[in-house]
Amino acid sequence: MAKILIVDDEEGIRMLYSMELQDEGYEVVTRPDGKNLLTVVDEEKPDCIILDIKMREYSGLDLLQELRRKYYNLPVILNSAYSSFKVDLKAVAADYYVVKSSDLRELKEKLKIALETRIPCP
Amino acid sequence: MNLIEDNPQGITKADIVVGIPSFNEAPLISFPTQQADKGLSKYFSDRTGVIINCDNHSPDGTREAFMQTASETPKMYLSTEDGVRGKGNNLLNLFKKAVELKAKAVVVVDADLKSITPMWIRSLAEPLFDEYQFVSPLYVRHKYDGTITNNIAYPLTRALYGRRVRQPIGGDYGISGELLETYLTSQVWDENVANFGIDIWMTTLAVRSGAPVIQSFMGRPKIHKPKDPASELQGLFHNVVGTLFELMCRFDAFWKDVKWSRPTAVFGFGLADLELPPVVNVDIKKFWQSFLSGVSGRWDLYTRVLTSQNLNKLEEVAGLPEEGFEFPTGLWAKVLYDFAVAYRDRIADGTELIDALIPLYQGKTLSFVLETQAMNTQQVEEFVEDQCLQFEKSKQYLLERWFAG
Numbered sequence: 001m002a003k004i005l006i007v008d009d010e011e012g013i014r015m016l017y018s019m020e021l022q023d024e025g026y027e028v029v030t031r032p033d034g035k036n037l038l039t040v041v042d043e044e045k046p047d048c049i050i051l052d053i054k055m056r057e058y059s060g061l062d063l064l065q066e067l068r069r070k071y072y073n074l075p076v077i078l079n080s081a082y083s084s085f086k087v088d089l090k091a092v093a094a095d096y097y098v099v100k101s102s103d104l105r106e107l108k109e110k111l112k113i114a115l116e117t118r119i120p121c122p
Numbered sequence: 123m124n125l126i127e128d129n130p131q132g133i134t135k136a137d138i139v140v141g142i143p144s145f146n147e148a149p150l151i152s153f154p155t156q157q158a159d160k161g162l163s164k165y166f167s168d169r170t171g172v173i174i175n176c177d178n179h180s181p182d183g184t185r186e187a188f189m190q191t192a193s194e195t196p197k198m199y200l201s202t203e204d205g206v207r208g209k210g211n212n213l214l215n216l217f218k219k220a221v222e223l224k225a226k227a228v229v230v231v232d233a234d235l236k237s238i239t240p241m242w243i244r245s246l247a248e249p250l251f252d253e254y255q256f257v258s259p260l261y262v263r264h265k266y267d268g269t270i271t272n273n274i275a276y277p278l279t280r281a282l283y284g285r286r287v288r289q290p291i292g293g294d295y296g297i298s299g300e301l302l303e304t305y306l307t308s309q310v311w312d313e314n315v316a317n318f319g320i321d322i323w324m325t326t327l328a329v330r331s332g333a334p335v336i337q338s339f340m341g342r343p344k345i346h347k348p349k350d351p352a353s354e355l356q357g358l359f360h361n362v363v364g365t366l367f368e369l370m371c372r373f374d375a376f377w378k379d380v381k382w383s384r385p386t387a388v389f390g391f392g393l394a395d396l397e398l399p400p401v402v403n404v405d406i407k408k409f410w411q412s413f414l415s416g417v418s419g420r421w422d423l424y425t426r427v428l429t430s431q432n433l434n435k436l437e438e439v440a441g442l443p444e445e446g447f448e449f450p451t452g453l454w455a456k457v458l459y460d461f462a463v464a465y466r467d468r469i470a471d472g473t474e475l476i477d478a479l480i481p482l483y484q485g486k487t488l489s490f491v492l493e494t495q496a497m498n499t500q501q502v503e504e505f506v507e508d509q510c511l512q513f514e515k516s517k518q519y520l521l522e523r524w525f526a527g
Contacts, residue, residue: 010504034396036482048516065388068387068388069252069253070333071386073384086500086504087500089260089339089388090390091387092260092286092288092337092386092388093385093387094385096386113382114382117381117382117383117384118379118380118381118382119285119286120379120380122330122331122332122450
């Protein structure tokens with residue numbers, strides 16, 4: 001069972017995503033912000049992270065840069081209420097960028113692809 | 123291949139090498155040389171550096187223009203012997219020299235760059251001192267600049283090898299000393315690689331090797347000497363596509379196991395370029411005519427290369443009127459995959475095959491232009507991303523054809 005880490009400062013989003021993704025058979029852990037995110041990833045060892053961009057004290061885009069330094073191949077889906085952050089080139093380091101919606105089909109589809117993605121070690 | 127070398131300061135060791143490949147760039151080479159010098163002095167003053175012009179024995183005074191450019195950083199001139207051309211040959215000389223100098227980082231920038239700043243040197247070199255081995259540039263280009271990149275090199279490389287390197291033939295790179303060894307021991311080297319195929323060769327080998335790749339935000343659009351797309355197309359297209367197909371043949375055991383694609387890390391600062399890239403005008407009529415006249419005499423070859431289903435769809439596309447013309451990306455991906463299989467199977471001479479692909483590429487480019495006419499840069503980026511996803515989705519088709527029987 002794949003483990004998904006949801007990092008979002010909105011409690012409603014964390015609850016909604018947790019329920020929906022658990023229904024899909026995923027194991028879900030959540031965090032309300034990016035505090036000690038690298039340690040959280042070390043401990044939880046998620047298979048994919050769904051990362052909010054605009055959090056009160058943290059920028060998901062900056063957290064993504066930190067994550068990429070240590071976890072070059074860990075799938076990360078940026079998830080924001082705003083589409084405007086797509087123009088920030090830092091967003092290129094994400095596997096996918098999904099704009100928040102009550103319809104989670106796109107998020108689930110991208111999550112499935114992110115978990116299926118395979119690049120062999122030479 | 124004999125090497126001509128001018129090393130007036132007797133440099134025998136350097137941490138960072140900035141290489142500037144050239145042929146007949148006397149009027150322009152001083153500017154990137156000055157910027158490289160400033161970049162090395164400003165950001166890497168604690169390291170030893172050298173700027174190397176790797177040239178094709180240019181008769182226009184490139185060597186003199188380069189060597190006479192004032193700089194704090196030592197300079198060196200390398201050249202192929204008279205009559206030997208090719209960007210790939212220049213870079214091969216550079217790589218060998220960089221290994222000899224025990225360089226930890228090599229930065230390559232084009233000799234005709236007009237928008238390079240000292241920051242480019244930092245952006246391309248700094249990640250190499252932080253575990254990354256290959257640095258590729260991220261800059262905004264006009265939507266009609268880089269049509270080989272947008273319609274072939276980026277989507278195909280991404281679908282095959284699984285890494286999203288947005289400018290796989292961008293021309294400006296950072297390369298670690300370790301990756302140089304991979305390049306110099308590569309078994310793949312031919313006339314296409316020795317020329318403009320070198321860029322896709324470098325990117326592909328880097329990704330294929332599993333080396334950590336990062337893309338660096340350059341902060342300014344790439345502005346360089348304008349080139350005539352019509353005269354440039356033949357050589358560049360043959361070199362890039364020929365190299366792509368050759369590498370596909372060599373590395374099929376690797377890419378057969380790649381599914382979807384992953385991003386790279388990004389090195390950079392802030393939002394996308396505020397400066398707009400120069401406008402590239404496209405002659406729609408000319409593309410339309412080239413497409414129609416190009417395909418008209420080649421149906422026999424297309425019959426041998428394409429599956430009957432793709433051939434039928436191509437006939438449909440060729441019958442569309444100019445107004446509302448569209449070359450669907452799903453079909454384009456399958457056409458490219460069919461051509462790759464035909465190249466592997468030597469259905470026809472490689473040059474003839476790639477020649478026959480050119481009008482189809484012109485048709486696809488025309489379709490790209492028509493579909494993106496009203497789009498801004500960001501919208502076009504999303505359009506290109508969608509094209510890439512279609513290449514990735516169609517990869518199963520390639521696998522079935524390539525490994526059939």
